Amino acid sequence: MQNNKGKKVSIKEIAKICDVSVATVSRVINNNGRFSEATRIKVEKAIKKYGYTTNMAAKSLRSSHSKTIGVIVPNIDNEFFSAVVLKLEKIFFDNGYSVFICNTSQNDQKEIDYFKSLDSKLVDGIICITGRNEIPSDVIQRDIPIVCIDRKPSMDSDAYYIESDNYLGGFIATEELIKKGCKNIVILSRLKTLSPNIQRLEGYKDALKKHNIEFNQNYVVQLNNSQSNFDGANESIQRLIENNFKFDGIFATNDWRAYGALVALQKYNIPVPEKVKIVGFDGIPVSEYCYPPITTISQNKDMIAKEASTILLDLINKTNIPEKRHTVIPVELIVRETT
């Protein structure tokens, strides 16, 4: 019986070596009273000598907390999501939790499978940034808390939900363009059924209304789902230019789309912001680093991660049950050189 990774000693073998019961070894391991000091020394010595290690999964079957959190995200290569996930990871880790990130690639079956998988690994809670409008919480067997970010869970769900003020973001993005003189504003969007996109479009419409500009469906450009945000926006704007479509402002509902639009305008030597102005959304690095840097609606990733993790930890620890199920995080207009 060696301390060898191939041959592991069991708790039974430790008990036999020490001539005590398995229950006694377990009590020593869990420091759960009812054993003599001599027994403790004997058992701890044997555990050390034979390299016995308690199995965390076995432990978590008995105790209620596994000190792990699952984070479900549609795409970690989306910089907004990856920034929020990294901030969540840091907060949970600082609170003693390991974080398992699961990437669903916006695939419904994968999302369901990851919910099941995280459940079976006995995570204490789940943060879900879903690609769907419904979270498949019914596949979870245990009663663990779930907090959603960005995408609204279905109406009858009782999950907690944190989102940016997408409506206000759409409104102030559009108003910034109007204030700088734009009259014909294209909105570049995608996946029109997702709640953030619906709300940003509503904000756009209401800003037009406030400034007596008539809403025109032709100015709502829906990108192709099969293309990247950059490519989709780039090609859409090139097509508008080639068709002599009249526009002087672009509200792109994310920053990669804004950048794709900017590069399309540059290709046709249309000066930005002189002839066409652009506002993006998210506040991710590309908007800051591209040339000229893009005016954008910044989502507060720190506050989103802070709120979501605080609520989840409160629910796990049952210390302070948050009353409000829906939290809206303010957004901010960052004026740069495209408006």
Add this chain to the structure above:
Amino acid sequence: MQNNKGKKVSIKEIAKICDVSVATVSRVINNNGRFSEATRIKVEKAIKKYGYTTNMAAKSLRSSHSKTIGVIVPNIDNEFFSAVVLKLEKIFFDNGYSVFICNTSQNDQKEIDYFKSLDSKLVDGIICITGRNEIPSDVIQRDIPIVCIDRKPSMDSDAYYIESDNYLGGFIATEELIKKGCKNIVILSRLKTLSPNIQRLEGYKDALKKHNIEFNQNYVVQLNNSQSNFDGANESIQRLIENNFKFDGIFATNDWRAYGALVALQKYNIPVPEKVKIVGFDGIPVSEYCYPPITTISQNKDMIAKEASTILLDLINKTNIPEKRHTVIPVELIVRETT
């Protein structure tokens, strides 16, 4: 006894309801012979009626495979890493494995904790893209396979290791600049102790040597670790310009550094590629989408993910034990508008 998330039935209760032993219920669940058809129907009916579910973690304590993989990554907001991780996730998922991604933020203690945590969750294997030069495999209690990507494990480790041909990448990047007429080539690097950086620098030196250009330590610019790649490169190049440092080529050891350098040159109206030429490394979106698009050394993310996952699955299934412990993946020069 309801099918209610708060009150779950146990296997014992199912056995009692059906008037059979716990072992019989277990045999029905695992389809492990030795029960009558009548018993199967009775037990399956009760399982369905009372919503009993087998616990995967409990199951994996008994069986050897949990059908889960852990992927350890230094930073998912690095587009090269996130692209490789997404490809790995897809391959493993298609092979029936759930993937838990753990982000270490290049923090040594976190990396150790995640190794332990994944081990305790009984993953079947680990892919490690480490921020360290040594993988802490000694903290793992079980004998599970580990495959490293990008960073070389310590010499005495027997882990499998996949990397791009970093030496060749450094060589052909530098040679591209020399062939286009550069004589004074800055190399922008960081974390000089990491194996990929050492090899890229060696390739740079050997290309200079081949073309009879003397290596000069002043042209090796080490970026500050506290800054982002973009900011560090941007400020370093601005400083060189302000100090009238003579250079006509930049080999940036990643694409964000290349882009930071490009923006610095644009700020001072130094035309690229006429006065200064740039080659990046990685082949991530920013190099393609920025203006002008940047010549780069593209790492083959598909092949890296394919090789790493194939080796790990072979090791898990013990089907085909790969002899070669070190696999080098070819890189490719993509000529764009900065050279």
